[in-house]
Amino acid sequence: MGMKAMVYGAFGERLREMVMPDPAVLDGGVVIRVRAAGVCRSDWHAWQGHDPDIKVLPHVPGHEFAGEIAAVGRGVRQWRAGDLVTVPFACGCGGEACEECAAGQAQVCPRQYQPGFSGAGAFAELVAVPSADFNVVRLPEGVSFAAAAALGCRFATAFRALVHGDQAAVKSGEQLVVFGCGGVGLSVVMIAVALGARVLAVDPREDAREKAKGLGAEMVSGVDEALEAVRVWTGGRGAEVAVEAVGRAEVCALAVRSLRPRGRMVQIGLLLGKHADPVVPMGLVIARELRIIGSHGMAAAAYPEMLAMVGDGRLRPERLMGRVIGFGEIPGALEAMTTNEGAAGAVVAAW
Template structure:
């Protein structure tokens, strides 16, 4: 099969012919119909993920059609339209039994722990607990964004932030995760303030429901501006980028007893950011992490999509070929594209 392969961290990947995967007894092989180019893939390519073994095929947010099925799989058959959470679970550990597959003790991640979806086919283990059926009405490009950015944002806003109608939500970083969070928070009835450094992304944030925007390059104190807009601070604030500055601002712009949700990955030299802990204590703030979403929670998200309350297709930016994904991956850190870049041509 064709796949994007890199043999050393930070070196240009290449389009290569590699062996087709075969399903494990409890797994499936999926024919990839669309795969997103995500900042997490960039983190892996530059060497921030210790799980990656070289040579490697990236890609973790995808949709496709079941191509081959292991003999122990009971719920799926060839031809089924599916997607997969980017954090996949073992199904047997205490966390899985408690319903918390997104923090499975033995989790695996396509594109990180094994070869991913920048390829014509990808293998997924433990298919019965990890696959999500896609409605026939949902196109593959939109479905690809659900496995990471959109589902992660849904869990961050709904399950972790417990956002409710009328609350103020601040979203720091208007990439794929941030724009998804804005749409979801707006659908719930919250008032969203979007913060970024690019006017085109802020314009898109407004189109998706943000009631106010802040260009961080044009104000002296982002947190103070957000507190002014929200008349006291956000009830829920998300760092959707993953940077010490956005993390600090997100915590600092909360009102008393507010919730900060860290969604953007903090890797490399950013793993130990400064935190305004005196403010956390004095204002009884909550600091929460959010890492993916369980397959069994997709139904709530898909129901909101079916009702028209959520329209993740509006977040799709460029549609590119597998060959073009190489440049898209290498330039992921330049923040030049508004919306999600999705590979749809293999």
């Protein structure tokens, strides 16, 4: 026996299709037969060696996926073979003694497990997920594997950042500026518009700005003129909410500067490598009483609210999906990210 998987043996080395042993079924866990998986910039960063979580090579990447339960471990109560499911990229430990998991905040569990980073991921026929009763999400009727795979990372993170009361809690009529119109930035545009917010979308690429407009952004701007655009758009007040969806130190500072007094800034773009410790204008944070909020995924327990908005058509994540590719095209899709600075839209491999 064995399964097909895409593997790299060294950082930056081209992924190769290999036959690997089937993943073990852990007590409390499940093994999922992958039916679609997103190719994300986080996979690219990890492949380039930017992610300290990857300690063991060779490695199977892939953290955005949906599929069918293939095997169920001892002690699992909610799941049966054949159930159609997806999984957030950050799985909580689910332990009763874990304060974060007990509070429903698995996305910041100190012992979280991330398939495709902490262990073998979803660019394979099978992937193991621990604490299944805690981490696995049932797919409602009408949500395709591909759309669900596109939900688990960028879209869910954007949803939590904007919707939840302990995050930005965006309200109807508020003015929100989003910096970056890649996969996560366009998710922000779609969700903000669905919440009734007004959106200014910033990106250096014209095609990305056009996509933002197509999703309902009221105004768009390049990066260099972004602060002036915010000034004009808000009558000199500044935005109520700013979202950094790129992961660049200088853009993080721009987002803070774009806010009006008491504004909220959400950092979603992953700050890695030389961008890990941005210089933030803290003088402004004090003078304007700004709030800076980090957002890191979303726990499985919070998915039903998002899936309900997908089910009734208020959110249409399938509009953010890029080209659907086959399993054999995954190595090329990752390589394309090296030259193509953040191709907008999710790429999902379906098989």
